[in-house]
Amino acid sequence: MLEISNLYKTFNAGTTNEVNALQDVSLTIDDSSFVCVLGTNGSGKSTLLNAVAGTFILDSGSIFLNGNNITRWAENKRARLIGRVFQNPFSGTAAGMSIGENLALAAKRGRKRGLGWGLPASVVRELKERVKTLNMGLEDRLDTPIGKLSGGQRQALTLLMSSWLKPDLLLLDEHTAALDPKTASKVIELTEKIVTEGKLTTFMVTHSMQQAVNLGDRIIMMHQGKIRYDFRGEEKKRMKVPDLLSLFDELRRKDQIDIRVAELLEANYV
Amino acid sequence: MTLLIGSITIGLVLALLALGIFISFRIFDFPDITAEGSFTFGAAITASLIVTGVNPVVATVLAFAGGLVAGAATGFIHTRFKINPLLSGILVMTALYSVNLHVMGKSNVPLLSQKTLFTWFESFSVKISGEEAMANLIGWSVPARDLWTLFFCTVIIVIFSLLLLWFFRTNIGTAMRATGDNDQMIRALGVNTKGMIIFGVALSNGFIALSGSMLAQFQGFADVQMGIGMMVWGLASVIIGEALISEKSLGLVIAGAVIGAVLFRLLVAIALRWGMNPNDLKLITAIFVFIALVVPGLMKQTKKIKLSR
Numbered sequence: 001m002l003e004i005s006n007l008y009k010t011f012n013a014g015t016t017n018e019v020n021a022l023q024d025v026s027l028t029i030d031d032s033s034f035v036c037v038l039g040t041n042g043s044g045k046s047t048l049l050n051a052v053a054g055t056f057i058l059d060s061g062s063i064f065l066n067g068n069n070i071t072r073w074a075e076n077k078r079a080r081l082i083g084r085v086f087q088n089p090f091s092g093t094a095a096g097m098s099i100g101e102n103l104a105l106a107a108k109r110g111r112k113r114g115l116g117w118g119l120p121a122s123v124v125r126e127l128k129e130r131v132k133t134l135n136m137g138l139e140d141r142l143d144t145p146i147g148k149l150s151g152g153q154r155q156a157l158t159l160l161m162s163s164w165l166k167p168d169l170l171l172l173d174e175h176t177a178a179l180d181p182k183t184a185s186k187v188i189e190l191t192e193k194i195v196t197e198g199k200l201t202t203f204m205v206t207h208s209m210q211q212a213v214n215l216g217d218r219i220i221m222m223h224q225g226k227i228r229y230d231f232r233g234e235e236k237k238r239m240k241v242p243d244l245l246s247l248f249d250e251l252r253r254k255d256q257i258d259i260r261v262a263e264l265l266e267a268n269y270v
Numbered sequence: 271m272t273l274l275i276g277s278i279t280i281g282l283v284l285a286l287l288a289l290g291i292f293i294s295f296r297i298f299d300f301p302d303i304t305a306e307g308s309f310t311f312g313a314a315i316t317a318s319l320i321v322t323g324v325n326p327v328v329a330t331v332l333a334f335a336g337g338l339v340a341g342a343a344t345g346f347i348h349t350r351f352k353i354n355p356l357l358s359g360i361l362v363m364t365a366l367y368s369v370n371l372h373v374m375g376k377s378n379v380p381l382l383s384q385k386t387l388f389t390w391f392e393s394f395s396v397k398i399s400g401e402e403a404m405a406n407l408i409g410w411s412v413p414a415r416d417l418w419t420l421f422f423c424t425v426i427i428v429i430f431s432l433l434l435l436w437f438f439r440t441n442i443g444t445a446m447r448a449t450g451d452n453d454q455m456i457r458a459l460g461v462n463t464k465g466m467i468i469f470g471v472a473l474s475n476g477f478i479a480l481s482g483s484m485l486a487q488f489q490g491f492a493d494v495q496m497g498i499g500m501m502v503w504g505l506a507s508v509i510i511g512e513a514l515i516s517e518k519s520l521g522l523v524i525a526g527a528v529i530g531a532v533l534f535r536l537l538v539a540i541a542l543r544w545g546m547n548p549n550d551l552k553l554i555t556a557i558f559v560f561i562a563l564v565v566p567g568l569m570k571q572t573k574k575i576k577l578s579r
Contacts, residue, residue: 053458079460086454094451096518097444105448108441110460115437118444145518161459 002029002169002201007051007061021047023225025061029169032199034216036206038244040251044225045205046087049173052203054078066168080110083162085155085175092158095147099138099157102146103127106161130160134190152183156190163194170195172204176211188215209244219244223251271410273539275420281535282423283484284507288531289434289524290337290477291504296523298450298470300348303359303501305478307366308340310497312479314370317379317492326387330483337479338472340366345468370494377494386487391419426484430477431524438520446470478504499552502559507531509562 009022021044029035039045051058052065054075062071065081086092093102104119104127124142131139134156138149146154155175162170172191176184188211195202206212212219219236221229221244229247231239287309294302312333319329340362348358371377395418399405403414437443448456449466457463478500486492511530515522538555542548 074462076457076460076462079458082458084458086458091452091454092458094448094455096451097448101444101448104441105444105456105459108445108459113441113445113461115440115442118439118441 001031001064001066002027002052002203003062003064004028004048004052005062005064007048007063008059009047009051009056010059020225022051022058022061025225025227027220027227027230029201029203029218031201033218034195034200034202034204035218035220036204036212036216037220037222038206038209038212039222040248042224043222045222046173047225048222049171049203049205052169053082053084053171077110081168082171083109083165083167083169084171085158085162085173087174087177089151089155089158089178092161093146093154096145098143099131099146099149100124100127100142102157103131103142103161103164106164109161109165109167111165130164131157134160150183152179152187155179155183155187159187159190159194163198163200166198166200168201170200170202172202172206174205174207177207191215209241212244213239213241221247221251224255271407271412272416273543274536275412275416277536277539278532279416279420279423280485280488281532282420282427282528283488284481284503284535285427285528285531286430286477286481286484287500287504288507288511288527289430290474290481291501292508292524292527293434293474293477294471295505296508297447298467300355300450300467300471301359301501302341302344302471302474303356304340304344304362304366304471304475305359305501305504306497306499307363307370308337308475308479308497309482309500310370310492310494311336311340311366311373312482313486313492313496314373314379314494315479316483317381317486318374320381320384320386320487321379326385326390326487330387330480330487333483334476334480337476337482340479341472341475342468344475345471348471349464349467367494374492374494378491379493380491381487382490386490387422387484388419388487391415391422394418394422423484427528430480431528434477435521435524499555502552502555503534504531506555506559506562507534509559510534513562 004025004027007022007025011017011019011021019042025044025048037045037048050056052063054070054073058071062069064070068081070078070081084092094105100119104123107123127142128139131142136153136156138153138157146157149157159175175191176187179187191204192215194200202216204216217236218230218232219239220227228251287305291302291305294300294305315333315336316326316329319332320326344358344362347353347361348355353361392415395403395415398418399414404411405414405417407417438447445456445461446466446469449461449463449470453463482497485496507530508527509530510533511526511528512523514529515526538551541554542551546554
């Protein structure tokens with residue numbers, strides 16, 4: 001279970017570029033729940049994901065994952081519990097190293113790495129079997145440098161890597177945003193399969209309302225650093241893309257009203 | 271012929287330098303100029319220990335340890351205080367200049383009448399083939415002790431190359447290569463990348479100090495200036511190796527660095543023999559590395575231009 005309480009984060013505090021990326025965000029995600037997070041640009045959805053991943057230091061708040069207080073854990077220490085897939089398909093794999101080596105690195109996620117052989121024959125056999133499940137014909141090309149593969153293939157492998165050892169939490173950061181639609185739908189199919197088979201607790205940030213509607217059991221909408229809507233259970237199942245769109249419009253209208261009221265007040269009283 | 275064998279021997283000794291530069295420059299993309307200080311540091315430690323009667327093997331091992339410490343200092347300054355790699359290296363290199371003078375007590379320590387690794391090799395040769403023995407090498411008559419020295423150096427380099435290759439294939443070595451390739455990815459897989467960089471730069475300078483230590487024993491003195499230009503020298507060796515070996519397999523790349531170091535030393539020996547002014551050596555080395563760094567980019571550009579036509 002992931003328990004996020006009262007997170008605050010301001011970037012560039014005290015400058016003209018100040019951004020209140022997270023403002024009192026609290027959220028609890030149950031085990032084996034698949035949460036889709038939607039939001040406009042700059043809504044704080046990726047910041048929230050990165051806060052859980054540990055890429056920056058929070059201003060305040062706490063994060064517990066399965067009873068561990070990970071608020072002060074370094075990014076690499078959190079990797080014991082968390083699997084991640086990045087937006088950029090090139091971020092999740094080491095381009096100059098072979099497919100086999102990349103997977104072997106993932107097979108030791110968060111574990112002690114000693115002077116044992118990095119790619120023993122027993123591991124290669126397991127690698128082949130699991131790569132075969134991708135149906136991409138990559139199982140016979142384990143020696144190929146991963147940089148020679150397409151973005152979609154690399155993203156599929158990153159997914160496999162992030163879930164190689166069952167993570168307590170899987171973080172997906174708009175992991176199909178940089179792919180063409182056909183590849184994206186393949187990667188989404190694979191995501192669904194891996195998450196369902198492993199009963200993984202998943203936190204997926206996405207820009208696609210269609211994905212949020214189709215996948216998972218919970219939708220969260222963020223806006224200006226806050227969680228604005230949280231749908232689950234039957235309510236989530238009834239959600240359709242037009243419903244989400246109209247909610248977004250509503251959020252935007254409220255903003256505009258705020259701005260216009262501020263302008264009006266300014267014009268009359270300042 | 272004696273000159274040729276001597277050049278190959280020095281080339282093999284400097285292959286350790288090339289392997290060190292390979293680790294920092296190619297694995298981590300870390301232009302580590304600490305090399306110039308740690309090369310001398312290794313020579314200084316070994317020379318001053320041998321002069322006080324310490325066993326040459328112990329003195330050589332301690333030089334390696336000294337290099338590890340120097341490299342770790344650079345890595346620590348870079349990762350802990352976020353100082354850029356080049357500047358971190360310059361700081362440690364500058365500091366090492368004073369340290370080296372303190373270690374040696376003067377700017378030059380001669381080893382001529384001392385027991386070194388190389389006098390061991392020679393006495394081994396005397397035991398096996400006798401004093402003043404000459405050996406026949408493809409029609410050339412050469413002193414047997416030179417051949418034995420070459421043989422032992424080859425063995426040492428092969429052992430260290432294989433050790434390095436083995437290390438890079440272990441779990442921790444694979445993680446080290448991944449750190450240089452994509453640090454974001456490997457952090458997400460639980461590796462402390464800062465620690466990895468410190469470890470890698472330390473290892474690199476360990477090899478470099480070892481190279482300095484062996485060169486001091488071969489040439490019979492340690493000098494506080496002997497590290498100058500060594501980073502570019504090592505880089506030249508690595509680049510020649512890469513040009514020879516287009517394959518990206520790790521074993522071949524390591525072998526390439528070793529062969530590159532020997533070839534580069536031979537090229538220099540030939541150029542000096544042809545009457546090149548020794549004062550121009552560093553200038554020409556620098557120009558060579560400059561060209562080697564620029565040409566691949568230019569070739570790509572001309573290819574692109576051709577394609578766009």
